[in-house]
Amino acid sequence: MTDPLLKIENVVVDFKTVTGKVNAVRGISYEVARGKTLAVVGESGSGKSVTARAIMSMLADNARVGADSKIWFDGEEISNFSELQMQRIRGNRISMIFQEPLTSLNPIYTVGDQVAEIIQVHRPMPKKEAKEEVLRLFKEVQLPDPEARLGQYPHEMSGGQRQRVMIAMALANKPDLLIADEPTTALDVTVQAEILTLLKDLQKSHNMAVILITHDLTVVEKTSDDVVVMRYGEVVERGVTREVFSNPQHPYTKHLLASEPKGRPGPLDPNAPVLMEAKDMRVAFTLAYGGLFSRKKTELVAVNNLNVTLRKGETLGIVGESGSGKTTLGMSMIRLQDANGGQILFDGKDISTLNRKELRPMRTRMQVVFQDPFSSLNPRMIIQQIIEEGLIVNGIGANAAEREEMVAKALEDVQMPREAMQRFPHEFSGGQRQRLAIARAIVLKPEFILLDEPTSALDLSIQAQIIDLLRDLREKHDLTYMFISHDLKVVKALCHNVIVMQHGNVVEAGPTAQVLETPQSEYTQRLVNAAFNVTAA
C-alpha cells in the first residue's frame, strides 16, 4: 500500500452543551491513500460527519478537539495549522460535498459565479478564463446543457443537478482529497445511482482520495475500497470492504448488514371486503404567475383521475419519485387535503362531501403517520399529552387514569418503555420518534393508516425495525395500510399491491411481486434498477 494521503489518529471531539459535555468522537483513527475510496459507515449520531468536519477544522464553536488528536495530510500535520493556513487547504486541496444540495448553494448568485469564485479565490485568473474553467467543469460533471447552466440560479435546477454543481465546485481546484458527506441521501433513488457513478468516474480520472460518509450499505459495497464502521464515536470494525461484507467480525457490523428490509407481507384474505375506495380522484393546484398586470394562471394536476381500491387488511404501496403526486393522493383520500373531484368511499360511506365537523367521527377510524419524525411531534408537549390528544378530542376514555392506561398500551405496542410518557420529543432519536408517531395513530384503534414515507428520514437499520413493527401491528390490530414511498426495497417487504405513479398518473399497478419482477414500463424499470442494483461501476 502506498503512503496514505490522509491519516488521522486518535481524534477526539467534545461538544459543550447546556446539558453537559457530549463526547461525539472518541479516538478515531483511519487513513486513506490516493486513488482509493474509504467509506465511513454508521448511523446518525455515530460521529462520522463530526470527524470529517474536524479534518477540515470546520467544527461548531462549542466543539473542542482533543489535545492528542493528530491529523496528517500529505506528510504535513495539519491538526495545529492556523485558520489562515487551513483556508489555503480547504476547497483547494481538500474539498467537501454536503448532504443537502439545496441549502449548500447560495440562492442569490448564479451557479456559474459561485463555482468561478471558488476557482478565483485559490487561483487568481481573469474572469473570462475562470468562466471557461467552469464550463469545462460543468461538462466534466455531465451537467446537461452546460452553457445555459452558467447563468442559472440554484432554484432553477433539480436536486440532482444541484448536487452535480456542488461536485463541480468541489473539483474546481483539483483537490487531492474529496470528502463526500452523505452526497446522495437527499436525492431520489434514480438520481442517486447517477451521482455515485459520476463520483466514481471522477475519482479515477483525477486520482483523488475519497472519503465517503454514508449510512447506506448498498452504496458502500458498490463504491468503496475500504470501510470503517463507526458507532457512538468509536470505530467498531475496519478493513477491506469486500472482506468486511463477506465476513463481518463485530456484532454491530453484522447487525447493520442484516438490517436490509426483509421479509414479505403476511397473507391477504382474497375475499376481504373493500374498506376504502377512491373513484376518479383529481387534485389540481392553481399557480399564479406573471406580473401584476399580466397575471396568468396555470393548473398543475397533481393527481389525475385515479382509482384506488383498498381491501380490508391490505397494504397498498404508492411509489414514485418526488413530485409524482403520491403524497397528495394519500392526503386527499383521508381528507387532509381538498380534492377537486372524485368520490371517496370509506366502509361504504361517501366521505368526499362531508365537512370538517361531519368528518370528526370518521377521524378515529383513519389515521396518518407523517414522513418527518422531527416535525410531527409538538415540541412543547410531553409524550403522554401528544398521544392522549386524540383520545381527549374524541372523548375516548372516561377519566385520566383510563386514558393513561390506553397510552401505555399504545407505547407497549410500539415497543417503547412506559417511562417515555413523561418525556419531551427532543429527547428521542428519529426512530423512536417515528414509533411515538405510530403510537399516536394506533391509540385511536383505527382501521386504516396512511403511512407517508414513514421510513425515509431514518437510518437503514432503524428503517428495518420500523417495517417489522408495522407488519406486526397490521396482524395484531387487523390494520389496512396505504404506504407511500420512493424506496422499492421497503415496499417489497411490506406491500401486497403497488401503484407506480408519475406526474399524477398511474404508470403501473398490480401485485407487488409481479410489478417488481416484471416491470412493464420504462419508468418502473428505472426505479427497480435504482433500488436493487446500484450500478456504480
Added chain:
Amino acid sequence: MTDTSLNAEAVSASANLSYWQLVRRRFFRNKYGMVGFFGCLFIILTAVFSGFIAPYGPETKDRTAIYSPPQSVHLFAPEGGLTRPYVMGFTEEMNLVTYEITFVPDETQQHPLALFVKGDPWTFLGMEFETRLIGTTDGSIVHFLGTDSLGRDVLSRMILGTRITLLMGFLVMVAACTIGTTVGVASGYFGGRFDMIVQRIVEFVKSFPDLPLYLALVAILPRRAEPMSIFIMFAAILVLLRWADLSRELRGKVISIRSMEYVRSAVAVGASDGRIIGRHIVPNTSSHIIVWATYQLPEVILLESFLSFLGVGVQAPMVSWGSMLNQVRDFQSFASAPWLMAPVGMIVISVLAFNAFGDGLRDAMDPYSND
C-alpha cells in the same frame, strides 16, 4: 433484530429537561442577561414597595425648603473621625443684589440617619404602616435628591413614580400582547379573505404618523377628567398603536407552524380549530411573544416619559418619571435646580435593564442553540 443492545437508539442518556428548564439554564449562563434580570427585579421591587422605600409621600410639601439642593450624606464628623451617617441642615441666605435664595450647609445642625425609622404612614394592600426604610432619628426632614418648586422630596416622588411608569408599561404591554396575539394568530391560522382584511387594518394602523396622533388624541381627552381616567385612556391610546407589530410577526410564524406536521396530525385526530390554536399553535409561539413583551416595556417607558414630559401624558396629582421631568421644561429651572433631572437616571437604568433582560431571554429561547 430484536436484540436491542445493538439498536443504536437504545442508549439515549439524555437528561430529562423540559424546554423551560433548558431556557433557564441557558439564561443563567448569560452574564449580561443576568445583570439585566437583577436590574429589572430591582425596579419592580422598587415599584411594589415604593411606600416603604420612599422617605416621604408624593405630596408631602416642605415649605421651608423650596428648590433645596440635595443633602449629601456625611460619614466623618467635622472634628474628624468616623461617626454614624448624618446630614447637615441648611441655612437660607438671600443674595441682596439678585434676591436669589441660596442654601448653605450648616455644620451646627447635624441630623443622624437610621434605617427603619418611624415616618409618615403609607398603605400597602389596604394595611397601614409607619415604618420607612430610611430617615433621621430626630424627626427632621431630609432631602437626598433635593426638592422641587413646591418643596416636595424629589427622591420620594421618583420612587413613587416608578409605580405609575411601570404600571403604564405593563398595562400597555399586556393589552397589546393580548390583542396582537389574538389578531395575529387568528389571521395567520384562518388565512384567506379574513387574513387579507386584518392585514390591511394592521397596515392602516401602522401607517399612522404616531407622534402627531398621540398629541392629537391626548388633546381630545377631557381636560377636567379624573387623572385616573386620563391615565387609562392614555394607556389605551398607546395600546391602539402598538399591537400591530406583534400581530404581523405572529401571523408569519403561525403560517409556518400551521403547515407543520404536528398541527396536521392534530387535524387528523379531529381536533377543533380552538383546540389546535390553544394547544398546538400558541404554545409554540410563546417564546416569541415573551421576548417581544420584554422589548416592548422599555419602549413604552420611554414613550410615556416623553409624552408626560411634554405635559400631555400622565396628569398631576399622579406622579411618573416623565411628569416629574415636565418641571424642568424651561431653561431657568434646569439651570437653578439640575437635581430635578434625577428621573432621567431611573429611565436610563430601567430601559437598559429591560433591554438586557430581553436580549438574554431571546438568546436563551433560541431553539437551535445548545451550547
